[in-house]
Amino acid sequence: MNNKRPTIATVAEHARLSVATVDRVLNARAPVNAETADRVFQSATAVGYFAARLIGQRIREQRPSYRFGILLLGTAQAFYANLAQAISTAAGRQQNASLSCHFDYVIDRSPTAVAAQIRAMAGQCDGLAVVSFAHPQVSDAIAQARADGTAVVALLSEIEEDSAEPYVGLDNAEVGRTMGWLLAHTCPSRQGSIGILLGGHRFIGHQRRVEALCAYLQTHAPGLRVLEPVINLDNNDVTEEATLELISRFDDLRGLCVVGGGGDGIISALRQLPERPALCSVLLESTELSRQALRDGLITLVVDSQPRQVAEALVTLLVQLQDGQAFDPARHRVRVPLQIMTSENVR
Numbered sequence: 001m002n003n004k005r006p007t008i009a010t011v012a013e014h015a016r017l018s019v020a021t022v023d024r025v026l027n028a029r030a031p032v033n034a035e036t037a038d039r040v041f042q043s044a045t046a047v048g049y050f051a052a053r054l055i056g057q058r059i060r061e062q063r064p065s066y067r068f069g070i071l072l073l074g075t076a077q078a079f080y081a082n083l084a085q086a087i088s089t090a091a092g093r094q095q096n097a098s099l100s101c102h103f104d105y106v107i108d109r110s111p112t113a114v115a116a117q118i119r120a121m122a123g124q125c126d127g128l129a130v131v132s133f134a135h136p137q138v139s140d141a142i143a144q145a146r147a148d149g150t151a152v153v154a155l156l157s158e159i160e161e162d163s164a165e166p167y168v169g170l171d172n173a174e175v176g177r178t179m180g181w182l183l184a185h186t187c188p189s190r191q192g193s194i195g196i197l198l199g200g201h202r203f204i205g206h207q208r209r210v211e212a213l214c215a216y217l218q219t220h221a222p223g224l225r226v227l228e229p230v231i232n233l234d235n236n237d238v239t240e241e242a243t244l245e246l247i248s249r250f251d252d253l254r255g256l257c258v259v260g261g262g263g264d265g266i267i268s269a270l271r272q273l274p275e276r277p278a279l280c281s282v283l284l285e286s287t288e289l290s291r292q293a294l295r296d297g298l299i300t301l302v303v304d305s306q307p308r309q310v311a312e313a314l315v316t317l318l319v320q321l322q323d324g325q326a327f328d329p330a331r332h333r334v335r336v337p338l339q340i341m342t343s344e345n346v347r
Contacts, residue, residue: 006047015043026055038095065098068318069125070155071117071132073199074105075234076261078287079307086311087129097319106132109200109233115141118152127151127318129168132159133202151321155314156305157205166321166332168314170305172205175338176212176259179282182301182340183213183255184221188278191223192254195246199234199260209259224254232262239265247277255280263302267293286341294346302341309336 012022017040025040037055044052070087072080084103091099104121106114115137122128122145130152132138138159142152154160156169183194194217198206210229217224227250232239239262246253247269256266256279263283267290270276281299283290286307293299313334321332 069121074107079285090315111135111137172208176209180216192252234261236265243269304339
């Protein structure tokens with residue numbers, strides 16, 4: 001057995017770095033990039049080097065510190081709770097900076113109230129992620145925040161019509177086309193009505209999903225007639241009532257699709273019915289309730305918004321934007337791939 005105490009040379013050998021590099025990290029003799037410093041720390045911990053904790057402390061001291069604000073919707077609580085937790089976890093894993101995240105929630109959806117929340121948060125943060133609808137007051141508040149030096153990212157739904165803004169989320173047109181494909185291939189027949197529920201007409205992301213869904217069905221399944229979308233305010237209770245009304249009003253209802261939040265309301269509505277209708281239900285949020293409903297065969301499909309991947313991409317982008325570079329659509333618009341969940345792959 002080798003009982004020798006681990007040395008700097010032991011750490012260097014494990015990390016496959018030079019002794020001089022490890023020494024620079026340990027004694028802060030010269031700048032070392034964050035990835036290399038973390039590599040040294042992980043190796044020092046792995047070999048049991050006595051100064052591993054000191055290395056970790058030095059790394060933390062050398063990292064820049066940022067405070068990020070995250071403005072989410074106050075509805076669809078399960079989804080946004082999952083997203084907030086994922087963002088906090090991603091921030092804690094960030095290697096290039098020490099981050100703190102402050103979360104606030106939109107309860108009053110009036111443009112004046114949302115703009116006021118953005119201004120208040122921007123004044124306290126280095127970067128800001130916002131889930132919001134499009135409105136001149138909201139755009140003005142974001143423009144002022146950026147002018148004052150706060151990086152602002154549109155989260156999940158675009159806020160500017162021309163998309164000339166940093167963005168993290170799904171490709172919303174792709175989401176709509178995918179939902180259209182799923183409805184066309186899973187509805188009991190290709191004849192009948194399709195009900196759509198969306199958070200509000202001002203959400204650009206929701207509108208792009210609806211437009212793409214309708215375009216797909218018109219081309220590939222014209223027998224499926226899309227009803228006038230119902231506003232559900234991303235609220236489960238409103239969605240539950242709207243679902244029951246659609247089922248009672250339209251005998252030929254063949255599909256239900258939620259393009260925003262509040263999808264758990266469909267599940268609550270379907271559980272109340274004495275008999276399950278011949279209906280394809282497509283939801284957009286993976287929650288514990290929707291996953292159980294998939295297992296039970298109560299709903300058909302979930303297009304998962306991938307909150308963990310969204311969170312990782314958001315934190316990375318907010319850190320990148322601290323360099324003050326001009327908007328670059330190739331780097332600063334991050335589209336996370338969607339995932340289709342069925343009863344066969346739900347976990």
